[in-house]
Amino acid sequence: MVSDLLYERAVAYVTQENDTSCAGLQRNLDIGYEKAVELRVQMEENGVFLNLKMTTCNENIIKVDHTIMEEDSKNVAEPFFKPWIGADYAASDERLLILGESHYGDESMSGNSTITFTQEYVDGQNHRFWTSIMQVVRGQPYWELDRREFWQSVAFYNYVQQPVAETAKVAPTSEMFSLSRDAFFRC
Secondary structure: OOOHHHHHHHHHHHHHHOOOOHHHHHHHHOOOHHHHHHHHHHHHHOOHHHHOOOOOOOOOOEOOOOOOOHHHOOOOOOOOOOOEEOOOHHHOOOOOEEEEOOOOOOOOOOOOHHHHHHHHHHOOOOOHHHHHHHHHHHOOOHHHOOHHHHHHOOEEEEOOOOOOOOOOOOOOOHHHHHHHHHHHHHO
């Protein structure tokens, strides 16, 4: 349960900065990812986001139309971090792309890091990030979810196409977001 004081600080930050991202909440409130997700869910349920002009890049989970405009697909960079595409993703009429912000690690990270990290989680390694995503999407506690079934049914892509820093709590720069745009529309 989130304390009233922490919730009030979160609402103040979100409305002042117009930033609903988990990363923003983590950095500015000095909290972990799960607490940031919990705050976002509570604020969304209370209608805090209704009057905000959503212009920041954040980890909102969205439905994506897989239409790529012809002019955007010419001479576009390929993504460095290849997306995770679950084995059952293409079989569904309604597909879900989970859009993350970025990876943290050193410059030697593999282009297959998104796939590798997600597969490790599917195979039983625990990680708060992937568990939180499942819970938010399904609206159920992790012990009621089948991680393999969930991750095989979705795609997951990190927008920023270079490691941001070696440790968390460092935000990607505007330039990193700009340089990653074309790769996103190519994936």
